[in-house]
Amino acid sequence: MKHILAVLVENKPGVLVRVAGLFARRGFNIESLAVGRTMDPGISRMTIEVDADEETLEQINKQLNKLVNVIKISNLTQEPYVDRELVLIKVNAPASSRAEIQQIVETFRAKIIDVSLQSLIIEVTGNEEKLEAIQSLLSHYGILEMVRTGKIALLRGSKTTKNGEVK
Amino acid sequence: MKLTGAQMVVEALKRENVEVVFGYPGGSVLNLYDVLYDSDIRHYLSRHEQGAVHAADGYARVTGKPGVVFTTSGPGATNAVTGIANAYMDSVPLVVFTGQVATTLIGTDAFQEADMFGITLPITKHNYLVTDIQELPRILKEAFYLATSGRPGPVLIDLPKDIQQQQAEFVYPEEVNIPGYNPTYEGHPGQVNRAAKAIARAKKPVIYAGGGVVSSGAHELLLKLAETTGIPVATTLMGMGGFPSDHHLALGMLGMHGTYWANMAVHEADLIMAIGARFDDRVTGKLDVFGQNAKIVHIDIDPAEIGKNVKADIPIVGDVKLVLTELLKKVKPKEHKEWLARIDEWKKEAPLRYNQAEDGEILPQYVIESIYNVTKGEALIATEVGQHQMWTAQYYRFKKPRSLITSGGLGTMGFGLPASIGLQIGAPDATVFCIAGDGSFQMNLQELATAVAYKIPIKVAIINNRYLGMVRQWQELFFNKRYSSVDLQKSPDFVKLAEAFGAVGLRAEKPAEVIPTIEKAIATPGPVVIDFRVRPEENVFPMVPPNHAISDMVRGE
Numbered sequence A: 001m002k003h004i005l006a007v008l009v010e011n012k013p014g015v016l017v018r019v020a021g022l023f024a025r026r027g028f029n030i031e032s033l034a035v036g037r038t039m040d041p042g043i044s045r046m047t048i049e050v051d052a053d054e055e056t057l058e059q060i061n062k063q064l065n066k067l068v069n070v071i072k073i074s075n076l077t078q079e080p081y082v083d084r085e086l087v088l089i090k091v092n093a094p095a096s097s098r099a100e101i102q103q104i105v106e107t108f109r110a111k112i113i114d115v116s117l118q119s120l121i122i123e124v125t126g127n128e129e130k131l132e133a134i135q136s137l138l139s140h141y142g143i144l145e146m147v148r149t150g151k152i153a154l155l156r157g158s159k160t161t162k163n164g165e166v167k
Numbered sequence B: 001m002k003l004t005g006a007q008m009v010v011e012a013l014k015r016e017n018v019e020v021v022f023g024y025p026g027g028s029v030l031n032l033y034d035v036l037y038d039s040d041i042r043h044y045l046s047r048h049e050q051g052a053v054h055a056a057d058g059y060a061r062v063t064g065k066p067g068v069v070f071t072t073s074g075p076g077a078t079n080a081v082t083g084i085a086n087a088y089m090d091s092v093p094l095v096v097f098t099g100q101v102a103t104t105l106i107g108t109d110a111f112q113e114a115d116m117f118g119i120t121l122p123i124t125k126h127n128y129l130v131t132d133i134q135e136l137p138r139i140l141k142e143a144f145y146l147a148t149s150g151r152p153g154p155v156l157i158d159l160p161k162d163i164q165q166q167q168a169e170f171v172y173p174e175e176v177n178i179p180g181y182n183p184t185y186e187g188h189p190g191q192v193n194r195a196a197k198a199i200a201r202a203k204k205p206v207i208y209a210g211g212g213v214v215s216s217g218a219h220e221l222l223l224k225l226a227e228t229t230g231i232p233v234a235t236t237l238m239g240m241g242g243f244p245s246d247h248h249l250a251l252g253m254l255g256m257h258g259t260y261w262a263n264m265a266v267h268e269a270d271l272i273m274a275i276g277a278r279f280d281d282r283v284t285g286k287l288d289v290f291g292q293n294a295k296i297v298h299i300d301i302d303p304a305e306i307g308k309n310v311k312a313d314i315p316i317v318g319d320v321k322l323v324l325t326e327l328l329k330k331v332k333p334k335e336h337k338e339w340l341a342r343i344d345e346w347k348k349e350a351p352l353r354y355n356q357a358e359d360g361e362i363l364p365q366y367v368i369e370s371i372y373n374v375t376k377g378e379a380l381i382a383t384e385v386g387q388h389q390m391w392t393a394q395y396y397r398f399k400k401p402r403s404l405i406t407s408g409g410l411g412t413m414g415f416g417l418p419a420s421i422g423l424q425i426g427a428p429d430a431t432v433f434c435i436a437g438d439g440s441f442q443m444n445l446q447e448l449a450t451a452v453a454y455k456i457p458i459k460v461a462i463i464n465n466r467y468l469g470m471v472r473q474w475q476e477l478f479f480n481k482r483y484s485s486v487d488l489q490k491s492p493d494f495v496k497l498a499e500a501f502g503a504v505g506l507r508a509e510k511p512a513e514v515i516p517t518i519e520k521a522i523a524t525p526g527p528v529v530i531d532f533r534v535r536p537e538e539n540v541f542p543m544v545p546p547n548h549a550i551s552d553m554v555r556g557e
Helices: A015-025 A054-066 A095-107 A128-138 B005-015 B027-036 B049-063 B075-079 B081-089 B116-123 B133-148 B161-165 B189-201 B211-215 B219-229 B260-268 B320-330 B337-349 B364-374 B387-395 B416-426 B445-453 B469-478 B494-501 B511-523
Strands: A002-010 A030-037 A043-051 A070-075 A081-092 A111-115 A119-126 A143-148 A152-155 B002-004 B020-023 B042-045 B067-071 B094-100 B126-129 B154-160 B167-169 B205-209 B233-235 B250-253 B271-275 B295-300 B314-317 B380-383 B432-437 B459-464 B504-508 B528-533
Touching: A002 A015, A002 A054, A015 A030, A015 A043, A015 A054, A015 B116, A054 A070, A081 A128, A095 A111, A095 A119, A095 A128, A119 A128, A128 A143, B002 B005, B005 B027, B005 B133, B005 B161, B020 B049, B020 B416, B027 B067, B027 B094, B027 B154, B027 B161, B042 B445, B049 B067, B049 B075, B049 B081, B049 B094, B049 B416, B049 B445, B067 B075, B075 B081, B075 B094, B075 B116, B081 B094, B081 B116, B081 B154, B094 B133, B094 B161, B116 B126, B116 B154, B126 B133, B133 B154, B133 B167, B154 B161, B189 B271, B189 B295, B189 B314, B189 B320, B205 B219, B205 B260, B211 B219, B219 B320, B233 B260, B250 B260, B250 B387, B260 B337, B295 B320, B364 B387, B364 B432, B364 B459, B364 B511, B380 B387, B380 B416, B387 B432, B387 B459, B387 B469, B416 B432, B416 B445, B445 B494, B459 B511, B494 B504, B494 B528, B504 B511, B511 B528
Parallel strands: B020 B042, B020 B067, B067 B094, B094 B154, B126 B154, B205 B233, B205 B271, B233 B250, B271 B295, B295 B314, B380 B432, B432 B459, B459 B528, B504 B528
Antiparallel strands: A002 A043, A002 A070, A030 A043, A081 A119, A081 A143, A081 A152, A111 A119, B002 B167
């Protein structure tokens, strides 16, 4: 089962390699990873998506907690949450198919952020389903290159991750 | 007060009451050694950095204080890696300082540069690369705190040369503030209650005691718990001495080379109380049948150990000492006559035994039991790794905590000799034996020079079977006696070798010479190496073949 973990870490050199190394060394798989600063410049938030059964998830949680620079881990998938990911897609777009592509972009509420004679770069934000749908449609025109940020997520409502801690 | 980085380190050592440093100087720690030159801290110069770390490890295990190590950058630091990994696996508190090239040179493949932060990430409890002298006082304070609190372990500080030279205001923090680090010491009262109820209900209970009993200083509480509840106690290799081996409730060691009765008791138990232990594969054998009939109580300070290998029915995260204190308030006196009688039958069925013929070859077990008899079990023992290590666990009946210093988790050949040096430094009045194999002795024998230089009177008993004995045993049992690369016939003459180092060398070749030679070694001042020429193809039994249930033991001839 997939889980999204919000991991608050001290913003110190090497902390990413500590977390990534732990996953590699203990044979845990990272599905996606996004890192950025929080409102507190001393603390970063890692959003890690993992595919793990209950026991493995418990070990991931405990082993992460053992890292001195890890402050808190919350399993967002235990509560209602929203998640988003941003993708940039460079798609083959000669004049003949440009109109169709623009229609797709509109339907998905995506944005064209770069235009050249032969190609477009499309920016699209959404959950995994939406991103896969647009990717699948655009693949008919030929995707030249694509980059994804990895998932980020928050709990729904006024609840913050403080209340959603994994035991 | 303004201090250089190097001065800060030595000042912090004083504040942390560090009396002893083990190390080896070099280009990147000249400043540190220059400050050390004026201080009262005793420095022991090893002959290899691995030896320095193992010595610090032995010192830490016997004293309970953190071991401190200095090495230079690059090869000096990488040489320390095995020692650090060893301490990490056995949860030994160390603070290791490695010199590093100047911050301006980091990342340029400079002379004697190695990425120690990266290399030691997976083998330290925590590590630091100091890039700003302002942070050094805090890092020093944190390092000692992390190494010694919670589940102890090694902490490494990589210290660039220019940071050692720079000056800054030094204020040693009174307290640490590490938001992500809050070890749990007190056991959950509800869980402790449940454990007490499980004890009250159990008919065939067993305690499985590990190194956590020793490191938290809970041996007396364990004894009280066992005596009150009548529960027999099996110990792991790391737990040896945590419960007196001569006690009527002592089952000896469990696991791969544990006693038959300890393993049978654990296999048939209806309650297993794992205390400061981590269900290592050498203990559990085949995991899915381990303790299959038992309710499992697991007490450990590291939450990540609970449920890692074996699912605990009653998990208790906390310091063994505090948890047992609470548990003792809840348990009622009990006896288990039938259960103990059953265990006794197993004991009679397959006792530990060997048959030393008077005119035959010396048996290794006889040497170890003789060391026990001659020293009345009062000697402190360090071992290397292999057959002799298992025989030591079987035949030296440890009575006191911190009396066996051995490499449990990593199984590091070459650990014993340097560790025995650190052990003797930490316990200067004790009789210290290093029980070694001829193979592992040769892995760090250069440290004999350290022992001679500082007149450290360790007695090294080489159980010399002219083989890599444990590997040969596996080849005999599981590879059809195809003895691939285990022949050590062409080893040096250990008596002459000892003499060349300035130590005393003795040899025993007949059973009748064993006891007099041990007595002579003890009576001889300074380091002594004894070459016990033992039967080459003796095996360690009983034995649980790999991936078998622990009840499935090969008992031997």
